[in-house]
Amino acid sequence: MASELPPEFIVKIAYDRCRRCKRCVMNCSFGCMQFTDRVVPEHKLCVACQRCVTFCPEHAITITKNELAYKENANWSPETRQNILKQAETGGILLTGMGNPREYPILWDHLLVDACQVTNPSIDPLREPMELRTFLGRKPDRLEFVESEYGEIDLATEIEPQVRLDVPVVFGAMSYGAVSLNVHRSLAMAAARSGTLMNTGEGGLHKELYPYSGNVIVQVASGRFGVHSEYLNTSAMVEIKIGQGAKPGIGGHLPGEKVDEDISKTRMIPVGSDAISPAPHHDIYSIEDLSQLIYAIKEATDYEKPVSVKISAVHNVAAIASGIVRAGADVVTIDGFRGGTGAAPMVIRDNVGIPIELALAAVDERLRSEGIRNNASIICAGGIRNSGDMAKAIALGADAVVIGTAALVALGCRICQKCYTGNCAWGIATQKPELVRRLDPQVGAGRLTNLLTAWSLELKEVLGSLGVNSIESLRGSRERLRGIGLDSQTLELLGVKPAGVGQ
Amino acid sequence: MKCNCYIPSGCSVSGIMSESGRRQDGNAIIESISLMHDRSNGLGGGFAAYGIYPRYSDLYAFHMMFDNIAAKERCEEYLKDMFDIVRDEEMPTRPGGVYEGVTAGKSEEEGVCPITDPPILWRYFMDVPEARTRFVSDREYVVGQVMEINSEVEGAFVASSGKNMGAFKGVGYPEDIGVFYKLDEYKAYIWTAHGRFPTNTPGWWGGAHPFCLLDWSIVHNGEISSYGINKRYLEPFGYKLELRTDTEVVAYLFDLLVRRHNLPIELAAKVLASPFWEDIDRMPDRERRIATALRQVYGGALLNGPFSIILGHSRGMVGFNDRIKLRPMTCARKDDMLYLSSEESAIREIAPDLDEVWSPRAGTPVIGELDGEVI
Numbered sequence: 001m002a003s004e005l006p007p008e009f010i011v012k013i014a015y016d017r018c019r020r021c022k023r024c025v026m027n028c029s030f031g032c033m034q035f036t037d038r039v040v041p042e043h044k045l046c047v048a049c050q051r052c053v054t055f056c057p058e059h060a061i062t063i064t065k066n067e068l069a070y071k072e073n074a075n076w077s078p079e080t081r082q083n084i085l086k087q088a089e090t091g092g093i094l095l096t097g098m099g100n101p102r103e104y105p106i107l108w109d110h111l112l113v114d115a116c117q118v119t120n121p122s123i124d125p126l127r128e129p130m131e132l133r134t135f136l137g138r139k140p141d142r143l144e145f146v147e148s149e150y151g152e153i154d155l156a157t158e159i160e161p162q163v164r165l166d167v168p169v170v171f172g173a174m175s176y177g178a179v180s181l182n183v184h185r186s187l188a189m190a191a192a193r194s195g196t197l198m199n200t201g202e203g204g205l206h207k208e209l210y211p212y213s214g215n216v217i218v219q220v221a222s223g224r225f226g227v228h229s230e231y232l233n234t235s236a237m238v239e240i241k242i243g244q245g246a247k248p249g250i251g252g253h254l255p256g257e258k259v260d261e262d263i264s265k266t267r268m269i270p271v272g273s274d275a276i277s278p279a280p281h282h283d284i285y286s287i288e289d290l291s292q293l294i295y296a297i298k299e300a301t302d303y304e305k306p307v308s309v310k311i312s313a314v315h316n317v318a319a320i321a322s323g324i325v326r327a328g329a330d331v332v333t334i335d336g337f338r339g340g341t342g343a344a345p346m347v348i349r350d351n352v353g354i355p356i357e358l359a360l361a362a363v364d365e366r367l368r369s370e371g372i373r374n375n376a377s378i379i380c381a382g383g384i385r386n387s388g389d390m391a392k393a394i395a396l397g398a399d400a401v402v403i404g405t406a407a408l409v410a411l412g413c414r415i416c417q418k419c420y421t422g423n424c425a426w427g428i429a430t431q432k433p434e435l436v437r438r439l440d441p442q443v444g445a446g447r448l449t450n451l452l453t454a455w456s457l458e459l460k461e462v463l464g465s466l467g468v469n470s471i472e473s474l475r476g477s478r479e480r481l482r483g484i485g486l487d488s489q490t491l492e493l494l495g496v497k498p499a500g501v502g503q
Numbered sequence: 504m505k506c507n508c509y510i511p512s513g514c515s516v517s518g519i520m521s522e523s524g525r526r527q528d529g530n531a532i533i534e535s536i537s538l539m540h541d542r543s544n545g546l547g548g549g550f551a552a553y554g555i556y557p558r559y560s561d562l563y564a565f566h567m568m569f570d571n572i573a574a575k576e577r578c579e580e581y582l583k584d585m586f587d588i589v590r591d592e593e594m595p596t597r598p599g600g601v602y603e604g605v606t607a608g609k610s611e612e613e614g615v616c617p618i619t620d621p622p623i624l625w626r627y628f629m630d631v632p633e634a635r636t637r638f639v640s641d642r643e644y645v646v647g648q649v650m651e652i653n654s655e656v657e658g659a660f661v662a663s664s665g666k667n668m669g670a671f672k673g674v675g676y677p678e679d680i681g682v683f684y685k686l687d688e689y690k691a692y693i694w695t696a697h698g699r700f701p702t703n704t705p706g707w708w709g710g711a712h713p714f715c716l717l718d719w720s721i722v723h724n725g726e727i728s729s730y731g732i733n734k735r736y737l738e739p740f741g742y743k744l745e746l747r748t749d750t751e752v753v754a755y756l757f758d759l760l761v762r763r764h765n766l767p768i769e770l771a772a773k774v775l776a777s778p779f780w781e782d783i784d785r786m787p788d789r790e791r792r793i794a795t796a797l798r799q800v801y802g803g804a805l806l807n808g809p810f811s812i813i814l815g816h817s818r819g820m821v822g823f824n825d826r827i828k829l830r831p832m833t834c835a836r837k838d839d840m841l842y843l844s845s846e847e848s849a850i851r852e853i854a855p856d857l858d859e860v861w862s863p864r865a866g867t868p869v870i871g872e873l874d875g876e877v878i
Binding site: 116119120121123128129131133135139140141142143144145152153154155157159162368369370371373374466467468469470472473474475476477478479480503 | 725726728729730731732734735736738739740763764765766767770777779780781789792793796797798799800801802803805807808809826827829
């Protein structure tokens, strides 16, 4: 049966400018562009990935929304109607990619940062040192010292392993398989250049990237793909993935057609077989089970690496995070409901979880009130779009933030949300060699490094305007944030005063 | 009246210490701080003095401020329950006291600013009942009581709570406050002073400096831009930050780091005004290890923003600046005397002939220590 779905987008070609070079035909990985005697778009196939638009030498292509497809209705949006038609035709779960795109409030945009005037001078980051160095890992509550027989003081407390970040941003977990090897290459090189970390995601680490071990978080997820002793030890940090912000409580599925020779070796599964990550870890049904896995990993890595536990931001996130810290985790990564994904059921992505701003504020406050905030670092993930979000997240209490989507956008992603199709025209979420080739890892690493450099510079400007010269003085300093357009309960949950109120 | 508005402050500071423990009266410190009259605006001044109560040196001397007689009665009930009160008396004062000497800012037109409308000022010399300290140390117990009174007893405020020391503070110019409290009649081996220029004034006596807890006293010129996180860092350790001024975090941080965590004062100063990473990276191995660990573990205690601070405690005096020296501090030595001040002139005023005068580097503490016992 032919689909009744109207095209989502209309591709307009300015034929007077088109010189019939067929570049758009070659670039479109969704098969939308046909060439007869001229370029003829099949509108229904267009996903608005902007590949053809970007590469048309004559700028002869524009893509517009198919506005006239439906009669206006505030309740029944075109998307809602379209989804019903899709399900009526297929009987399946609606699949989608990237983070929650719905119009929920973005609390970052309701927070404003303070600045100095007169009584405390602002600091010029171009003239004065401005420190962003951050350490992830469990810290003791206090230090003890001993005095040697020569009267020299030395440290008596043994500090657990710490991972140093030169910029408080790490790259998000995106597995090899979901993204291409060239993405992993770009992330690893950029992390090394910028003094930060990339995260393997749940698909293992390609052998070629083992030299970047000092800049890699290796993930252990419910499928345990690619997890072996050498993998765990080829890392700066190990992360146990319990949940993902885009799909809390949901597992993952990498279709067999993406499992080529290299992915098969990296994930340790046969070529062409589906890689299915169960929703829960089948050896973790309680907090004490989690603790066992944390310590199993610590044993396997000789207690030389911090162990992180990543959870999605759900209603009871504060209590869960507290349990995770007490179970032995050195880092808690919280992934908010705006967090990205390569593939998730739409109903989960769009309706499950809570905003990262509230989750972060609740976790930081909970750990402090229990006196265990020093025992773990907090990494904030899911929906960090710019350095302003980063500064606000740090002020709410995060040690570092994660960027996944922002990093992919730097690599070319246009957030068309078709990651799960394997046709990514930008060479990101695909394993097709002719598409993967489009992303040059050297260029990608350069662009990611630029992004982190730019954010570092911007963060230093924010610190300078706040009159502080070190990231520690922003971290958790909610006094320097004010809320605007937020109700009193939200303000209370965020621990932030409304704009207009002084100190 | 405990005020509910936050008070950023400008100000002048001055400190005098005899490292050999010689005690001298308060005239010199009043003279020193009065020279910096223009650095304050008449909305707060105060002094801390060490060695002033030799007869009661084993007892906790609580300098109290009460809004009214009912508050005093409420608080006394509480103190009687919690302590053995050995002696209590009204603080000796000269109501309407005015500094007679010449101050830079005083003119005929402005007139003089006598000290008026003080709260009820009372001092208590108290012992801690043994039965109350079976599970905590004396000092931990006293800290708990100070927090309790300041946060829970309406209209009562503990100005100082150490042994053989006290804080004398109020609303007015510091030199007038000094005369008001009859500091010429006390003898101390450490004197610190503060003249205040608040940019937001509730006119509250308790809001003047120094801020004291046990024998710690802080006078502070500047603003702690990291106040928000310092406060949140301290709260889980049981400190109640009720005074809504950034200065109290400094007193509590020293109490936490030195008294409770046993850090040497030099290291505590390195926590509050830590070296920069670029300097730490160049340190020899042992020092780098220590400095790195201090920053990793005590990041929440880092003080940021412009400040010059004089910390007093029963064994010495410490002056230090923020990490990029956004507020002034000059130091000088003459024989056994150590002088710290916002301005060199305020030292020269009382000790024109000095062995050594210098401005310490940003973040580098200047430490005065008692050589032996107090004379």
